[in-house]
Amino acid sequence: MEKLYQILALAGVISYWLLVAAVTIRVVVKRRAVSVSLAWIMIIYILPFVGVICYFLFGELNLGRTRAERAKQMFEPYGEWFTQLQQCQAHQPKLLNLQLSQIHDICTNRTSIPALCGNTLSLQDTPDKILLSIIRDIEGATESIRIEFYIWQNGGLIDSVNAALVQAAKRGVKIQILIDSAGSPKFFRSHWYSLMRTSGIDVREALAVNAFRMFFRRLDLRLHRKIITIDDQVGYTGSMNMVDPIYFKQDSGVGQWIDVMVRVTGPTVNILAAIHAWDWEVETGERHLPTFPVCTIETNGALHPIQVVPSGPGMPDHLIQQVLALAINQAQHSVRITTPYFVPSDILLQVINMTAQRGVTVELIIPKKNDSLLVNWASKSFFTELLNAGVKIYQFDGGLLHTKSVVIDQQYCLIGSVNLDMRSLWLNFELTLAVDDDEFTKELYWVQQTYIEQSHLIDSNEWQKRSLFHRALERLFYLFNPLL
Template identity: 40%
Template sequence: MFRHEMNIFYKIFSGLLLLIYWLFVSKTALKILKKTRYIIFIILWLLFIYMIPILGIVAYFAFSQSYFGKKRTKRARKMYPYINQWITDIKCYPHIFSNNYSDIASPLFKLCENRQGINGIIGNKIQIINNFTDIIQSIIQDIQHANHNIEMIFYIWKPGGRVDEIAKSLIAASQRGIYCRIMLDSVGSISFFRSCWPVIMRQAGIEVVEVLKLSIRSFFFRRIDLRQHRKMILVDNYIAYTGSMNLVDPKLFKHNIGIGQWVDIMVRIEGPISTLMSFVYSCDWEIETGKRILAPSLGNNMVIASCEKELIIQLIGSGLNFPEDMIHQSLLTIIYSARKQLVITTPYFIPSNDIIYAICAAAMRGVNVIIILPLYNDSIFVKWASRVFFSELLEAGVKIYQYEKGFLHTKTIIVDEQLSILGTINIDMRSLWINLEIALVIDNTVFSKQLAKIQQDYISCSQQLDIHLWYKRRWWKYIIEQFFYFFGPLL
């Protein structure tokens, strides 16, 4: 009798568990259908949660949603009036704005103006630096000459080598009364936070913040692979650096994985665009810490740095204080604007369907489309998944070059040697919709030609992918490519 009752209880309990489980699976599936816009992502996630149910559901809630958590979202919403007022104030300086764009740049700058509320900015000096030693020396020199404040934000800070010289310069600056603030991504800069440098810096008066720190709680309340991917250095709200380089010494960083030294570029800027970048930093700081940095002073920093008015710069990015889907829309706009040539340099290439179609359409309408990728990659997932697109690109007439002298980490786009995008944005899902990114849009022939020379140097150190040899690759490589592409929503 007792055994019979236990069997009945077990069946009822098992049935309830099964019912709860399938209700949870159904609720997750409905959430995917409701919140995911791209059909390929819907199919992949539904397959994942039904083929590997428990793991699939956990993966979806951990990796599929780009939310920042309630605390950060609430802080960002409170900042909206503050941001709108700052934009209104900056418009009181009409001499720094221009809407006299080139024909190629006009669609993208109009998009930025309508969505971000600010026209293109003139009166800036900008310098490309593509040598690590020169970058470090320039940064240290600006730190040493700082008068008021220094801010930094990076995805990776890896102690060691010449990077330690920057740390020492910051400490010296703080000790002479300069306000120094550093924000570093928790995952990317894990070796930094495990080193002695955070303690030494804080003791010297530098504010060091670990951004998007991982914890058990964060797993349930925000997307855990959301990363702070911006790379910026700001000095006195007037000098700024951005580009692809993390604070790592390429002679030491990931030296044991056999991909060679990382190849990056940065730009140094003087002028009003630096003040706009400083404001982006202050917003990031408040969202992360809850503390407000006073808005960058407009009066002194709105002085025109150069009489060159043909160099027009705009800022695009992602995050709670940027318009949704801004990066994706900007990339599509710049690709469709191409008339003669489109050159893309990116270390990670897993584009959306919209972007791959736009690139192929450009090539098929006669645009000379060139994509420069690293032959060796630090991510095995990206290395294989990106190859899924090669056949379609080659058939459309796109030229694909694979850089052989190290890991090409530069992220640039040039259209018709007139319009350039340079910053932290990769052509992959993470940059399009997940990570916090920043990039400069530059409408200027002289600058674009300087950048084009660097891209040409990359091409000279690359091998072009031959379509006939590509189709002769082994069958098992095709299977591996498709397998890794299956994880595209996570890349």
Template identity: 40%
Template sequence: MRCEILADSVGSAQFFSTPWCERLKKQGVLIHQSLSIGLIKAILVRSDLRNHRKLLVVDEHIAYTGSYNLVDPKVFKQGAGVGQWVDVMLRVQGPVVIQLLAMFYADVAVENRQNFADIQALWRERWPYVESVGLQAASACSVLQTIPSSPDQNHYVFYDTLICALHQAQREIVLTTPYFVPDEALMLALTATARRGVSVTLIVPQKVDSFLVRYASQASYRLLLQSEVKIALFTGGLLHTKSVVVDGEFALFGTVNMDMRSFYLNLELTMALYSKAEIHALSLQQQAYLRDCIYIDATRWQQRSVWRTLLENTVRLMSPLL
């Protein structure tokens, strides 16, 4: 049985230095570092690009993706004082699993020449099966679309999809994200959509594990509230789910935070949902989050101290780096 792990070199640095890594290798598990860095590499290649995808593929038949990192939420970053991390994963079957598997192996293959040769050989061996699964697409019950995004693409696919979805909304948009540091275009899309009568609700955690992100995010609240965007603060922990539901007819779900790092620098994975059953289930999850939220009062927010606003705007100048 082939078992492989691909983890970001920086995000999982602690794992790579633990005895567990060597124990897994001795048991035959293939372990790869994604976007590895070093002193010489830092001079020759960019070291700020990170693999932020979360994906599990089992026996080429079942896959899971979403916001969940392979950590125990009961103990992860408990010293940050933000509570337990709250996540959701999507379980999929059918032809989309092969697409996700191909993306995983593409990330493995680009790390070095040996990986590339090994993956080519593996894919040639498995191609008859891959081809047969592809023929099942016509009989699939749900309509899903894989949207991988990375900085080497000609277009920022997820970002363009998100902006288009906001502009096409007719009734309601609900977004959840742990980190909200929008650029001008996203702010314009959100505020313009709310001003033309669409109900826009942004759900973010009341507390986040980054001081800078917290203040950079709050710098955008004034304009959002003035445009009648509803901002809900989740009090049940660090809400880590990344989701967008538009009019109950289209949804985006995956690993992308609403910040410029996720939009432009990270390797990310998003699923576009078109089937009403899946969209409804995601919408119900968002409504469950809202039951544990408090809404920001626009009038009280406007009355905050000048020094607090100055701090937020100052931190926001660093938002492209967050």
């Protein structure tokens, strides 16, 4: 009997190491950043069994067979819809400045989505401004409302949003709401969810989380976009989830979440509606593309061009990373970045460092306290390299700075849902706007300045004096880069 146990134990050990060897080979042959591959190999070997399980769950971008096949089939018809926009009056590529023109070129070549002119933009930088504006627009809706968010949490002004949606549905407005399953579990158990459904609102749970699906789809692949379109005339996007910060994560010890949203009118709203339609079809198989817009602009008016840049499974790989790298690399005078989660790819890190080394003023504003312990320590592992390159790092102390924005030369900007971490750049469904609007960009720059005024500038000499324990934690958590 003892020999049998020994044989079984030996067989188990051999089987496990064969499995580890097979997974290691798979990690190596997958085309990805060398640092990511090395980090996965470290996790697999340092954490026996756990590392292998983590790789099966989180190691590869797996949307699931049904969704992946659906997304592949959708790409051509959606591309044709976007291509039609290139023929409308609002598409004026020859009038774009050089910087946005290059971003436009890469987006049209890879997704067929053009930059469109004739928009109006309003930057909303407080929860009350954002939510009260959304409520007013919902109350004025007559035909359709499309919404998608990562987190939807009831309470405070969100209850007023919910009530406005229920009333709109009773008026006969067609409402489609797509909410991420992992981000909003409490909402799907709430009375508001039931009331919306009984009122005729079509509410769907995106990327449902359960034990069975873990074997067929990567669990941490999330719908992270924030989109609202109303009657295909008014749109919202940005960094804020559908939450009232006064009632959201008050016990997390990081303070109130700080966000901005952009209210847009004009031809670009139809692109936002089409992105919602894409996500809806990936999840449900139902096609609800918006009607083709009448893209006219006033010939004597300002152009206000906007390039919509989406990313996620089924869409061209690394598009937002390419746009970010291109925009930062074009800077001549200044780059100012805000992000709550800073764990950049090697490519973005090199671009940021090189830009600072060219003599461009590069400022990075991140929260001092973070709701993710892993990210908080992993971010710090980049500080020495950034400081040595001349990057100014500010730690915001007025709450959890959740705004995701980049302002280039105070002339144009990027704003949306995209964090500067591997999850946003490689994994999630994300959205950002590249905006060439002088007044809007200056307003965003001013908002970023208010963040700096509530921040502490890290001194390079002081940073070098941190303890060995501090440095060890940075390197330890950096190893978990693929999971962040």
